[in-house]
Amino acid sequence: MRILGMMSGTSADAIDTVLVDLARSSEDPGLLEGRVLEVGEHPWPPALREEILDVLPPATTGVGTWNRLHAQIGEHLGVVARSVLEDHGGVDLVVSHGQTLHHWVEEDGRARGTLQVGDASRIAAMTGTSVLYDLRSADLARGGQGAPLAPVLDVLLLGERGGALLNLGGIANLTIVEPPAPDAAGSGPGTGPGQRARPVVRAGDVGPANALLDAAVRAATGGARHCDTDGRLAASGTVDEDVLTDLLADPFFSLPLPRSTGREHFDSDYVLRCSPRAADLSLPDLLATLTELTARTVAELVRASGAPQVFGSGGGMRNPVLRTRLAEMLAPIPLRGSEELGISGDGKEALLMALLGYLSAHGIPALPPGPGGHTVTGASDAAVLGSLTPPLPCTGLETSSDPAARQPPRRLRLRDHASTPPAPVHPAHRPPEKGER
Numbered sequence: 548m549r550i551l552g553m554m555s556g557t558s559a560d561a562i563d564t565v566l567v568d569l570a571r572s573s574e575d576p577g578l579l580e581g582r583v584l585e586v587g588e589h590p591w592p593p594a595l596r597e598e599i600l601d602v603l604p605p606a607t608t609g610v611g612t613w614n615r616l617h618a619q620i621g622e623h624l625g626v627v628a629r630s631v632l633e634d635h636g637g638v639d640l641v642v643s644h645g646q647t648l649h650h651w652v653e654e655d656g657r658a659r660g661t662l663q664v665g666d667a668s669r670i671a672a673m674t675g676t677s678v679l680y681d682l683r684s685a686d687l688a689r690g691g692q693g694a695p696l697a698p699v700l701d702v703l704l705l706g707e708r709g710g711a712l713l714n715l716g717g718i719a720n721l722t723i724v725e726p727p728a729p730d731a732a733g734s735g736p737g738t739g740p741g742q743r744a745r746p747v748v749r750a751g752d753v754g755p756a757n758a759l760l761d762a763a764v765r766a767a768t769g770g771a772r773h774c775d776t777d778g779r780l781a782a783s784g785t786v787d788e789d790v791l792t793d794l795l796a797d798p799f800f801s802l803p804l805p806r807s808t809g810r811e812h813f814d815s816d817y818v819l820r821c822s823p824r825a826a827d828l829s830l831p832d833l834l835a836t837l838t839e840l841t842a843r844t845v846a847e848l849v850r851a852s853g854a855p856q857v858f859g860s861g862g863g864m865r866n867p868v869l870r871t872r873l874a875e876m877l878a879p880i881p882l883r884g885s886e887e888l889g890i891s892g893d894g895k896e897a898l899l900m901a902l903l904g905y906l907s908a909h910g911i912p913a914l915p916p917g918p919g920g921h922t923v924t925g926a927s928d929a930a931v932l933g934s935l936t937p938p939l940p941c942t943g944l945e946t947s948s949d950p951a952a953r954q955p956p957r958r959l960r961l962r963d964h965a966s967t968p969p970a971p972v973h974p975a976h977r978p979p980e981k982g983e984r
Contacts, residue, residue: 560590566635571952576949582961582962647663697896700902715863760775787832791843
């Protein structure tokens with residue numbers, strides 16, 4: 548099944564895309580094989596990105612603005628999807644995360660709602676392909692956090708090795724995978740008699756990564772700049788321990804996993820709310836302090852988990868100051884890039900979207916079990932995620948009489964585009980000719 552995954556994260560800097568063929572191994576139904584055909588990054592048009600950033604908390608805007616953004620974002624997602632398909636041919640399914648505008652979490656840590664905009668019908672119209680969207684709501688309806696969804700992919704990438712996968716986007720999220728004991732066959736969470744035990748998985752949002760850094764730069768430069776390129780300003784600054792202590796006192800950092808958050812909590816006013824004395828800091832000192840906040844909160848959670856290794860992805864891994872400081876605080880636990888697992892750090896979340904599409908199209912609940920009989924997000928049970936437009940069966944579905952082929956896969960093996968022949972695509976799912984809609 549050929550799937551295009553599309554992801555725009557909390558930073559709203561670009562739309563990441565991955566085009567991948569996914570199929571069960573004919574020799575081992577528990578093995579899902581992926582042939583990555585394209586990994587791309589497509590920056591938002593500057594004016595549209597500014598509009599997105601301008602409506603995020605703590606801003607207050609009218610419903611008309613959100614309605615307009617829903618249409619404009621969907622239109623642009625359709626443009627991006629169509630451009631990928633024009634270069635690489637048709638697909639069986641497009642999976643669009645959309646752009647998160649709000650994630651509603653109560654003070655006690657319960658997630659109550661989430662909103663991703665980007666009209667999927669416009670993507671379907673521009674590509675002639677079924678589109679899966681609204682990927683978090685089903686989990687929230689069952690009492691889950693709706694985030695992070697990354698454990699779905701992380702468990703398959705790590706397999707029985709165990710460790711932690713860290714994504715440093717606008718918000719940092721972490722998946723901790725503890726392999727089952729050697730004698731745990733049939734006794735782990737989510738297993739029945741005769742089935743292999745599944746890993747013990749814990750996950751959640753750690754706290755801010757790029758969100759506060761980007762907000763500080765944007766505010767200090769009046770919108771002329773959006774990030775601290777290569778951490779150069781932070782590298783010239785000094786950590787203010789008093790401000791850092793104020794920020795670390797935030798009760799969010801003491802919430803147990805699973806937990807989720809977003810710009811609703813870590814908004815552009817957050818630093819001054821928590822530490823008014825931060826107003827006296829120079830921009831380099833503020834950025835150095837915020838970089839230290841991310842490194843320290845991530846390192847403390849990883850070290851407490853006992854994970855033997857960490858694989859990082861996301862834009863924060865391209866920040867040498869943050870990456871170096873995090874590696875220092877994790878030592879001797881090694882910090883590696885997700886490239887060692889077969890997928891670039893910039894493409895990992897888009898690959899996650901494609902994987903969710905494969906599972907949902909085949910009716911397979913996505914999120915792995917966590918401790919205590921719930922899913923890793925805290926939901927009462929795992930759900931098939933997403934909504935489909937148009938509401939018709941996808942093409943490229945696999946059929947098998949083997950019950951194992953209808954169970955969640957245990958591992959994902961990735962290959963690049965040169966290593967295997969492409970999977971066939973249903974002829975009806977070619978990209979429309981230019982001028983068609």
